[in-house]
Amino acid sequence: MGMLIAAYITGAEWGVLYIRAEYPVSISTISNSIAELRALGLLGKNIKGSGFDFDFKVIKAQGAYICGEETALLSSIEGQRPEVRVRPPFPTQQGLFNKPTVVNNVETLACLPYIIDRGGQNFAGIGKGKSTGTKLISLDSFFNKPGIYEVEMGTPLSEVIYNLGQGFRAPVKALHIGGPLGGLVPVHKISDLTVDFESFASNGFLLGHASMVCLPHDFPVILYIQHLFKFTAHESCGKCFPCRIGSTRGFEMLQKASTTDYKIDRSLMADLLDTLEMGSLCALGGGLPLPVRNALHYFSDELAPFFKN
Ligand code: SF4
Structure with a gap:
């Protein structure tokens, strides 16, 4: 409609x-x-x-x-x-x-009948700040109650995770929120966030399409960010160099570090992330740096053995 x-x-x-x-x-x-x-x-x-x-x-x-x-x-x-x-x-x-x-997105278009029926001001009254209306959230199978939920913008993230999703089936160390190029949110940050664009952006994350994928406690972060580079390399449309080549070079660096005694040069990785962010034509290559930087920041101790000092 x-x-x-x-x-x-x-x-x-x-x-x-x-x-x-x-x-x-x-x-x-x-x-x-x-x-x-x-x-x-x-x-x-x-x-x-x-x-x-x-x-x-x-x-x-x-x-x-x-x-x-x-x-x-x-x-x-x-x-x-x-x-x-x-x-x-x-x-x-x-x-x-x-x-x-x-x-x-159909999620956007689905709001129109409500807006036409009740008026724009009524719709804008739902939510928080500039994030008006509701948000669909998908919780993966690591939640006790996985599924799709619709919540008002501004809902505390902890309510979504612990009330709607009823917590995790096993210990989790981070949530990848907002799709493959969304932010990697460590569990200790859950209580700081509300489900709206401003809250996520001001904390250095991205609400994106609000899917939530759990990173189990025993899953190595090095393998997770390696997977993100591999995913981007596989899905890259090939139009621009930073994404097409940079995603593959990043994957190679991380794979080498996780399987040999090779140590990643921190400035080389930082340059690669800057190049991806500034030089990519679209959000696939341009968005990859966010979860990688989150991982480097919040899991620095775990990742330290794979990098030069
Ligand atoms: S950043 Fe976008 S346009 Fe550039 S290669 Fe990747 S998918 Fe294509």
């Missing part, structure tokens, strides 16, 4: 839902919702005699992480290699098939 509202306002005739094919339940759920709208006469030509035409197209995407980046997503829908595009032009100027295109 949110997309229908957005389309009516912008004058769009098509709404494209881009869902990874690995999530078949999502695809069947959305297809059922579309069928319900059709049965209500809310899709097709001249909807309810309004002169407004609109319909959906569901794309079963083939699972590249970078397709979450809006311009790579557009290339993927067009049947091209999902490579990030240089902006400007922005998608709203020149997007899908060179037509102006609004790209939003």
Whole structure:
């Protein structure tokens, strides 16, 4: 319904839902919702005699992480290699098939019916500071009660973890929050955080899409950050050098340090992270430094044996 509202306002005739094919339940759920709208006469030509035409197209995407980046997503829908595009032009100027295109997460669009129904001020009254509304949070299987929860922005993180998730199944030393490029939050920082963008940013983390992945107490941090570099190298679209080459060089350094007596030069790692952050064209390469720096800061004792003094 949110997309229908957005389309009516912008004058769009098509709404494209881009869902990874690995999530078949999502695809069947959305297809059922579309069928319900059709049965209500809310899709097709001249909807309810309004002169407004609109319909959906569901794309079963083939699972590249970078397709979450809006311009790579557009290339993927067009049947091209999902490579990030240089902006400007922005998608709203020149997007899908060179037509102006609004790209939003479904979580954002799902807020529209509430806003239209109750008003923007009412919606802005939910949440905290500039983080208005609610946030969907996913807790992984290391929680006693894993799943997806919707909470008001500003909810204490400890409430999400210990009340909704009912704590951890086994000892945990950190939470990777906000996706693979989100921050690595050590458990002692949980009590300092609330679920909103400002709280996470001011503490040096990133709320992102608010997924929470647990780092078990006995899992080596060196292997975790090695995995993050490997993930970025694997998912890199290859458009820019810092990400394409830097992610692989970082992975090689960490792998060598974890399997031989090689010690990583701290200034070399710092330069690599700065280059990734400043030189990457999109948030994949540009976001990798955050969890790595969090790890270097909060787990310095554990990581010290792998670095030169
Ligand atoms: S940062 Fe990585 S994913 Fe993003 S444009 Fe550059 S190579 Fe592609």
